[in-house]
Amino acid sequence: MSETKANLDTRERILDVAERLFMAHGYEGTSMRMITGAAEVNLAAVNYHFGSKEALLRDVFRRRLAWLNGERLRALDALEKQADGAPLKPSQVLEAFFGTLLRMGEDESLGGMTFLRLLGRTLTEPAEFIRTFFAGEYAEVIERYKRALFRALPDVPRAEIVWRLHFMLGAMSYAIAGTDVLQVVTGCELNELKELNEPDESAGAGVAGNRDEAVRLAERLMPFLLGGLRAPLPHFIQENLQ
Amino acid sequence: MSETKANLDTRERILDVAERLFMAHGYEGTSMRMITGAAEVNLAAVNYHFGSKEALLRDVFRRRLAWLNGERLRALDALEKQADGAPLKPSQVLEAFFGTLLRMGEDESLGGMTFLRLLGRTLTEPAEFIRTFFAGEYAEVIERYKRALFRALPDVPRAEIVWRLHFMLGAMSYAIAGTDVLQVVTGCELNELKELNEPDESAGAGVAGNRDEAVRLAERLMPFLLGGLRAPLPHFIQENLQ
DNA sequence: GTCTATATGTGGATAGAC
DNA sequence: GTCTATCCACATATAGAC
Numbered sequence: 001m002s003e004t005k006a007n008l009d010t011r012e013r014i015l016d017v018a019e020r021l022f023m024a025h026g027y028e029g030t031s032m033r034m035i036t037g038a039a040e041v042n043l044a045a046v047n048y049h050f051g052s053k054e055a056l057l058r059d060v061f062r063r064r065l066a067w068l069n070g071e072r073l074r075a076l077d078a079l080e081k082q083a084d085g086a087p088l089k090p091s092q093v094l095e096a097f098f099g100t101l102l103r104m105g106e107d108e109s110l111g112g113m114t115f116l117r118l119l120g121r122t123l124t125e126p127a128e129f130i131r132t133f134f135a136g137e138y139a140e141v142i143e144r145y146k147r148a149l150f151r152a153l154p155d156v157p158r159a160e161i162v163w164r165l166h167f168m169l170g171a172m173s174y175a176i177a178g179t180d181v182l183q184v185v186t187g188c189e190l191n192e193l194k195e196l197n198e199p200d201e202s203a204g205a206g207v208a209g210n211r212d213e214a215v216r217l218a219e220r221l222m223p224f225l226l227g228g229l230r231a232p233l234p235h236f237i238q239e240n241l242q
Numbered sequence: 243m244s245e246t247k248a249n250l251d252t253r254e255r256i257l258d259v260a261e262r263l264f265m266a267h268g269y270e271g272t273s274m275r276m277i278t279g280a281a282e283v284n285l286a287a288v289n290y291h292f293g294s295k296e297a298l299l300r301d302v303f304r305r306r307l308a309w310l311n312g313e314r315l316r317a318l319d320a321l322e323k324q325a326d327g328a329p330l331k332p333s334q335v336l337e338a339f340f341g342t343l344l345r346m347g348e349d350e351s352l353g354g355m356t357f358l359r360l361l362g363r364t365l366t367e368p369a370e371f372i373r374t375f376f377a378g379e380y381a382e383v384i385e386r387y388k389r390a391l392f393r394a395l396p397d398v399p400r401a402e403i404v405w406r407l408h409f410m411l412g413a414m415s416y417a418i419a420g421t422d423v424l425q426v427v428t429g430c431e432l433n434e435l436k437e438l439n440e441p442d443e444s445a446g447a448g449v450a451g452n453r454d455e456a457v458r459l460a461e462r463l464m465p466f467l468l469g470g471l472r473a474p475l476p477h478f479i480q481e482n483l484q
Numbered sequence: 485g486t487c488t489a490t491a492t493g494t495g496g497a498t499a500g501a502c
Numbered sequence: 503g504t505c506t507a508t509c510c511a512c513a514t515a516t517a518g519a520c
Contacts, residue, residue, distance in 0.1 A: 010504090024368060025369075026268075026270065026367065026368045026369070028268065028270030028271050029270055029368060029369060031494075031495065031496085032495080032497085033494085033495085033496095041504085042504055042505055042506090043496095043497095043505085043506095044497085044498075044503095044504075044506090045504075046496095046497095047496080047497060047498075048503070048504080049503090052497080053495095053496065053497090120366075121366055121368060123416075124362075124363055124366045125268065126266060126267050126268045126271060126363060127268070127271060160462070163417075163462050163466075164466055166416070166417055167413040167416070167417055167463065167466045168413070169416060170412050170413045170414070170415060170416020170417055171410070171412045171413040171416070171470070172412070173366075173412060173416060174366070174408070174409070174412020174413070174415060174416060175405075175408055175409055175412055177366055216478070219476040219477065219478055220405050220476050221409065222476075223473040223475065223476055224405075224406055224409045224470040224471075224473050225470065227469040227470045227471075227472060227473025227474070228413070228466040228467065228469045228470035228473070229466075229469075230469060231465040231466050231468060231469025231470070232465055232469070233465065234461040234462050234464075234465055235461065236458070236461055252485080252486090273512075273513065273514085274513080274514065274515085275512080275513085275514095283486085284485090284486055284487055284488090285488095285514095285515095286485095286486075286487070286488090286515085286516080287485085287486075287487090288514095288515095289514080289515060289516075290485070290486080291485090294514080294515080295513095295514070295515090
């Protein structure tokens with residue numbers, strides 16, 4: 001509340017640097033010394049401002065997720081109000097959920113592709129406190145969107161919808177993180193792929209490039225997700241529908 | 243070559259334990275002391291048998307990937323021989339690539355779900371040596387399957403096929419790792435999901451349960467992947483086809 | 485091959501001066 | 503709020519006896 005300007009600057013600078021380094025090296029692979037060194041602040045500053053390394057990671061995410069998940073809820077509210085009681089179309093639900101996220105990649109003030117990559121990677125970190133944290137942060141949004149999808153696909157068993165939501169999250173996380181096997185093998189052949197596949201610390205090489213990158217990723221990913229969501233049901237489900 | 247029986251046992255025991263612990267806690271989150279403690283071998287045994295922690299991780303994967311990727315190449319060879327020069331169907335290619343993997347989850351002697359989860363998680367680890375290792379291990383298989391998909395989908399731009407292969411790998415990794423946001427939110431509602439979502443160290447709670455788990459995961463995942471692969475192309479691609 | 489003991493580095497965190 | 507100095511737990515790795 002009564003923070004001075006220098007205080008705010010330090011806090012923000014630490015958050016920015018931590019976001020970038022956690023993205024590039026993972027939580028365990030990033031040390032406090034790496035963070036404070038790159039942010040040009042004292043080693044003790046992190047503990048003073050955030051309390052611990054774990055708390056720092058949480059604050060890095062809270063800064064972005066507050067906006068993201070708030071926006072997701074607003075988008076769904078707007079769609080449902082507009083539909084006036086009728087079920088939404090699956091494509092609308094996906095657009096609100098994934099489109100909102102992908103648009104963060106276009107906006108540097110929201111973290112840009114750096115945050116998107118960080119999010120994609122961190123969702124698969126095994127550390128218990130990270131999983132617990134995300135579960136809490138996402139609970140409300142997932143609940144609302146699950147309901148919307150249940151209504152949008154009334155003939156599909158609910159368990160199947162949840163599974164496919166799961167698959168969609170995976171495709172998106174992985175695509176965003178851009179840290180996979182295809183990188184080396186395909187990177188040399190297809191120039192279009194290169195941009196996404198340089199998860200160095202220098203992730204923001206060109207801001208304009210990041211914008212295009214995010215836009216094209218969204219345009220490629222959405223049809224894929226929709227195709228998967230609406231695919232024919234597995235055989236063992238078609239046989240004994242619930 | 244001239245290894246004694248006790249030697250082999252120690253090596254294998256270390257590999258088994260390391261596989262389980264790396265799966266549960268990630269590479270950085272697993273210490274040599276955790277591994278040697280759980281395997282009931284001496285702390286120095288890992289360095290004696292494998293040389294370093296990095297080399298241990300590589301050997302954990304080599305043991306499984308040699309089989310997996312060999313099997314994938316054989317499956318593709320068989321399909322192409324049978325097709326006698328004609329392009330394969332997309333579903334055949336996916337079945338050979340993803341089906342072979344998912345069937346490992348049913349077989350405890352191939353690592354079962356423990357290895358599948360480990361693989362899914364490790365593919366997103368940021369450490370450089372891990373990414374380099376996987377790129378090398380997967381190069382041949384990815385190259386062969388890419389070609390097969392190019393032939394199977396002659397009307398789809400190659401860049402788009404590579405992207406969708408990317409998305410499919412993500413959906414699969416994530417689904418297998420079972421470490422995500424949905425876990426807490428959905429786990430309490432849908433009993434069917436619970437089985438997949440207990441990435442503890444005690445991953446092999448029931449072998450029979452693991453078999454069913456792997457089979458049902460495969461049956462759910464394959465239609466999703468095929469639906470995504472064959473989805474309509476993004477607009478900006480339909481407009482200016484290469 | 486296995487063990488003990490230890491070298492050597494790095495991690496997160498904090499006490500206390502300014 | 504910031505900085506120095508330091509604590510202490512724990513990491514990987516190895517030397518050398520058995």
